[in-house]
Amino acid sequence: MVIILKPGADDKAVAAALQGLGLWTQVLGGAGQAGMLSVEPHSAQVGVDQLLLVDGVAEVRQPPSPHPRVDALPSIYTLACRSGAQVTLGGPDPVLIAGPCAVESKEQIFDVAQHVAAAGARMLRGGAFKPRTSPYSFAGEGDAALQWLADAAAANGLGVVTEAMSELHIADVAKFADLIQIGSRNMQNFALLAAAGAQGKPVLLKRGRGATVLDWLMAGEHLMAHGTPYVLFCERGIAGIDPATRNTLDLSAVALLRHVHGLPVVVDPSHGVGRRDLVVPMARAGVAAGAMAVLVEVHPDPAKARSDGAQALSYDQLAELASGMGIAPPVAIRGAAPAYGSRFPEFYKRTVAERRRTLGIQAGLSATARDYLRRGGLDIDLADKMSENVISTFALPLSVALNFRVNGRDHVVPMVTEEPSIVAAASNAARMVRASGGFRGDATASVMTAQVQFDHVQGIDAAAEQLRRRRLEIISAANDAIPRMVARGGGCRDVDVRVLDREMGLLVLHLYVDVGDAMGANVVDTMAEHVAPIVKSWIGGDVGLRILSNLPLRRLVHVECDVTAEMVGGPELADAIARAGRFAEMDPFRASTHNKGIMNGIDAVALALGQDTRALEAGAHAYAGLGRDYRPLSTWTRTETGLHGALEMPFAIGTVGGSTQAHPGVRTAMEIVRVDSSRQLAVVMAAAGLASNLAALRALAGEGIQHGHMRLHARKSQAIELPAKKE
Numbered sequence: 001m002v003i004i005l006k007p008g009a010d011d012k013a014v015a016a017a018l019q020g021l022g023l024w025t026q027v028l029g030g031a032g033q034a035g036m037l038s039v040e041p042h043s044a045q046v047g048v049d050q051l052l053l054v055d056g057v058a059e060v061r062q063p064p065s066p067h068p069r070v071d072a073l074p075s076i077y078t079l080a081c082r083s084g085a086q087v088t089l090g091g092p093d094p095v096l097i098a099g100p101c102a103v104e105s106k107e108q109i110f111d112v113a114q115h116v117a118a119a120g121a122r123m124l125r126g127g128a129f130k131p132r133t134s135p136y137s138f139a140g141e142g143d144a145a146l147q148w149l150a151d152a153a154a155a156n157g158l159g160v161v162t163e164a165m166s167e168l169h170i171a172d173v174a175k176f177a178d179l180i181q182i183g184s185r186n187m188q189n190f191a192l193l194a195a196a197g198a199q200g201k202p203v204l205l206k207r208g209r210g211a212t213v214l215d216w217l218m219a220g221e222h223l224m225a226h227g228t229p230y231v232l233f234c235e236r237g238i239a240g241i242d243p244a245t246r247n248t249l250d251l252s253a254v255a256l257l258r259h260v261h262g263l264p265v266v267v268d269p270s271h272g273v274g275r276r277d278l279v280v281p282m283a284r285a286g287v288a289a290g291a292m293a294v295l296v297e298v299h300p301d302p303a304k305a306r307s308d309g310a311q312a313l314s315y316d317q318l319a320e321l322a323s324g325m326g327i328a329p330p331v332a333i334r335g336a337a338p339a340y341g342s343r344f345p346e347f348y349k350r351t352v353a354e355r356r357r358t359l360g361i362q363a364g365l366s367a368t369a370r371d372y373l374r375r376g377g378l379d380i381d382l383a384d385k386m387s388e389n390v391i392s393t394f395a396l397p398l399s400v401a402l403n404f405r406v407n408g409r410d411h412v413v414p415m416v417t418e419e420p421s422i423v424a425a426a427s428n429a430a431r432m433v434r435a436s437g438g439f440r441g442d443a444t445a446s447v448m449t450a451q452v453q454f455d456h457v458q459g460i461d462a463a464a465e466q467l468r469r470r471r472l473e474i475i476s477a478a479n480d481a482i483p484r485m486v487a488r489g490g491g492c493r494d495v496d497v498r499v500l501d502r503e504m505g506l507l508v509l510h511l512y513v514d515v516g517d518a519m520g521a522n523v524v525d526t527m528a529e530h531v532a533p534i535v536k537s538w539i540g541g542d543v544g545l546r547i548l549s550n551l552p553l554r555r556l557v558h559v560e561c562d563v564t565a566e567m568v569g570g571p572e573l574a575d576a577i578a579r580a581g582r583f584a585e586m587d588p589f590r591a592s593t594h595n596k597g598i599m600n601g602i603d604a605v606a607l608a609l610g611q612d613t614r615a616l617e618a619g620a621h622a623y624a625g626l627g628r629d630y631r632p633l634s635t636w637t638r639t640e641t642g643l644h645g646a647l648e649m650p651f652a653i654g655t656v657g658g659s660t661q662a663h664p665g666v667r668t669a670m671e672i673v674r675v676d677s678s679r680q681l682a683v684v685m686a687a688a689g690l691a692s693n694l695a696a697l698r699a700l701a702g703e704g705i706q707h708g709h710m711r712l713h714a715r716k717s718q719a720i721e722l723p724a725k726k727e
Contacts, residue, residue, distance in 0.1 A: 002028070002061045005035035009056030017054045021046050042260065067217045069224035070231065073263055077230050079202060081159035081178040082150065087122045089232060090264055093367045095293040096327055097161055097266070098318055099125035101308040102138060103145035106152075111300055113152035115315045120327035120357070123159035123179065124152060125295060130307055131165055131185050138306040143172060150176040161204060161295070167195035174199040184208045184236055184271075187219050197226025204266065204295075206234045213253055217261075233257055233265045234295060235286070237272035246274025246311070249282055251289040258290030266293035270311045276302065279313055280321045287325060296321065323353035326371035340364065340674060342402050342410040343434075348424070359400065359672065363412060369668040373398075378663065386662060398608060398665065399423040400672065401601075403430035405438030406559075406687050407680075413688050414669035415604035422600050425695030426688055432567040433694070436642075439687035441559030443679040447493060448652060449552045450511040450524035452532050453544030457505040463539035464497045464507060470538070471495050474531060478511055481530035485523055490514040492527065505541060512554055517678040519612060519654035524548040550618040550652070557651040559686040561694075564642040568698055574643050576701035577694075581636030588630035594693070595624055595633050598647065601692030605685045609673065610659030610666035612652070619650040634693050647690045651682040 003025070005014055015025045015037060022044030028036040048060045065071050076090040089095060098116045103109045103126040113124050128145035130138065141148075146162065153160045163181040164173040170192065173180060180203045186192050187208040196203055203223050207216045220231040235254050237247025249272030257265040267286030269279045283294045299305045299312040313321065340362060347355060356373045359365065365373070377395060384390040401413040401423055415423050433439060457463050467474065471494075478492035485491055496510040511531065513524045528546035536543050565574040584594035599620060606613045624630050634647040655678045659666045675681040 001039040001063070003037040003039065003051065003057055004059035004061065005037065005056050006058040009035060009058075011035045011037065014054060014056040017056075018051075021050070021054075023051075042256075045260070045262070066214075067221040070217050070220045070263065071261070073231065075262060075264070077202070077264065079159060079178060079230075081123075081153075082176075083154040083157055083159065085122065085157050085159050087159050087178075090292050093327070094287050094291065094325055095123070096121040096322055096325060097123040097125050097293055097295045098298045098313075099161075100127075100299050100305070101270075101297045101312065102127045102130050102140050102306055103149050104138075104141070104306050106148040108300060109145075109148050109152045110155070112298060113156045113158060115300075115318065116298065117156035117158055119315075119318045119322040120325075121158065121318075121322070123161050124149065124156070125161040125181075125297075127163050127307075128173070129163060129165045129169065131163075131183060132307070143169075146172065146176045164192065164196060167192050170195045170199060174201055177201065179204050179232065181234075182206060182219075182223075184211075187211055187216065190222060193219060193222040194226045197223045197228040200227050200229065202230040202232065203228050204232045204234050206236045206268065207238065207250075207253070209237070209239045209247060211238070213256060216253075217263075231264070232293065233263060234268055235265060235272070235291075236268035236295075245272075245278070247272050249273060249286070251285055254286055254289040254291050258292070265291055266295055267291040268295040270295070270297040270308070270313075274308075274311045276311055276313055276317065279311065280317060280324065283321055284324055294321070294325065319357060320353055323357055323374060326367065326374045340410060340412075342404050342412045342430075344402050347400075347402055355400075359412065363672050363674065365668070365671050368664070369671045372664045372668045376665070378665065382662065386659070396607070398669070401426040401430065401605075401688060401691075403427050403434050404684070404687060404691070405430075405434050406684050407440060408438070411674060411684050412672050413605055413684060414608035414672050415601075415688075416607035417600075417604040419600070419604075422604055422692060425699070426601050426604075426691045429691035429695040429698070430687075432563050433561045433691065435567055436562045436564060439559055439561045439683075439690065441557065441683040441686060443557040443651060443682040443686075444555055445493075446490075446515050446517065446520065446678055447552065447554040448513050448515050448520040448524045449549040449554065450513060450528040450547070451549050452509040452511070452528050452535065452546050454507045454509070454536070454539065454541040455505060455544050457507050457539055457541035460499055460502055460505050460507055463541075464499050466539060467495070467497045467509060467535065474509070474511070474535065477534050478513070478527045478531050481527045482513075482523055485513075485515065485518075488516055490516045490523075507539075507541070509535060510549075515654075517655045518657045519615070519652055519678075521548050521612070521615075521652075522657075550615045550650075551622040552619065552650050552652050553623075555650055555652055556648060557682040557686045558646070558648045559683055559690055560644065560646040561687075561690060562639065562642060562644050563694065566642075568643065568694075569702060573698065573702050575638060577643055577697045578636055578638040580697045580701050581632070581634075584632040585635065591624065591630050591632045594697075595620060597696035598633055598689040598693045600696070601688040601690075602685055605688050606653070608666070608669040609653075609681070609685075610663055610669075611654070611685075615652050619652060623650050634690055636694075636697065643694075645690055645694060647686055647693070649686070651686065653682055653685065654678050655681055 024040040024043050025037040028038050051060050079087040098121040126149045128140050130140040132139050159178040161179045162177045163183050164170045182205050184206040237249045240248030254265050257263040269282035297312040298318045302309045302312040305312050360370045378393045383393050396416050399415045404411045404413050474495050475492045479486050492513050494512040498508045500506040515523050532543045532546050565571045584591045603613045633649045636645050
């Protein structure tokens, strides 16, 4: 691009202004000529209209591109495959393409295809015709391999990528390939490029070992000039000077094509480095540089591969790569999505990557959720908006409690806690209860309580009676403060008046507000502040506090379960658990620890789901303290077959608003737990509390709480090398 300056324009001033737009320039022209600036090719892309607005710029001349068809390639392309799969290239998620260097047998490619699909790859690669340096090396199984490759891909809902070596068999390859591969040795085989273009199919074009970027782009132009609708440029390494790696993977070229030219680019780290131990990190680097797809080789037994075994990944390494890219397996085109469930036997024995992958499949997690599980954490800018005086973020483990079945539905229950025994105990107790049908429960409507305090009210009994008579007026005034909540079906449902002290003239007005799926604190506080001056104008006195109560007696959850004596360890242990429950009913000292065991489970789920743990704790303990004595929130009674447990408590939670929308980890946890409303979530969370309670009582009544607790603590301690204490 050349920029012509107006007569008398200061070329340095114009160059500085252009640099501010990301353009780097050099001065052209001589004495007596209009000033000209040449824009260097690595500059940013800026529209001509924007350049003409720069003071001193008269004209912008753009030399014609030698590859106009390549320049016009779309940024996003959907590849329709023979198997029925739809593969989007250039979307928000990178695409994984994997398979063996060469198709060696029907059994081999079918086995590979299953593992490739399970890892989350969208396309199966495999060579039927292989270019080899030695004429005595395995050169592929030819036409038979094409059929095996296509059948294996179709059986697993994958697309097909395979190489055409010659125009003599390009038509045969095109019958089976969804994406025709042109190898690096054939990048400038112009007869082959013309024949491939004539097939009218998308092409994956590998860069030659000694090719410049311009050579590469011009090869793409050859393809498109002869009919290829879409070219995916594949960086597979150029000739380097160090024999430690097979080639030098040119990630700068990846970035150049994607971010400067805006072209579709894929990276092949297998050929780029030639060593399987470097393939995974280089694949990640390629994605970071801008690759929209990763092409890798995988083999059932790399040591026995008939070609390129040294760079082929094992199945475990392929799974590691997929997890690192945030990829979850696609659903087979002809199959149904896996049924969501909470039973994952020996889940704790799997690696973290395997757990994430399994959960991603079973829960059908979005790409965003899978990406969060892979990287975790919280962006510091978002953290700064969520709190005050932020200096960093603080991480805790995000785990899942398994085996939960609540009201006939399975739920994987996310938990955030540093205490491993909480997750293990809740999962184990849920497994015991599951054998008897799981947990049953219900929650009342999401009615929160707002309090408006009035002091020094004269004639307090008459004032209280007046407010009771004007109940409908108060409800109407309250709803005027929250029109959006009313429009969503919520709003003030009832009022109540309490006289707390006649001598002081202390009266409290209660507003009962249905807040729907929100926790509701802001809604009820807004309503209380709106109603207070209106009511004051009726009864006089001084307005005091206007705020919600964390003891919402009209927002309760109830959950119960049965468990057989055999599941808890036998009749004697079932008797002991029932006695422990009675102990808590009789003694507030025991009841406080009993309730703490319930809140162990509830708080861990609440943290994962962005709930207000302080409000839940306050409501729970206040409810337990109603009446004369502090009592347990749950009861356990002996039945003919085992035990019956029941839990009731106030439960102010929400599935909308606050952290449920702002925090990516909370959004991910909501995807995992799969609930339809805050009332359903309340029952699931209460079930987690009752499960934690059962597990604690069973441990206390049996081997003692410390046995399993300390065993898990020991594992945690062994994983952490604590610094030596200084004297």
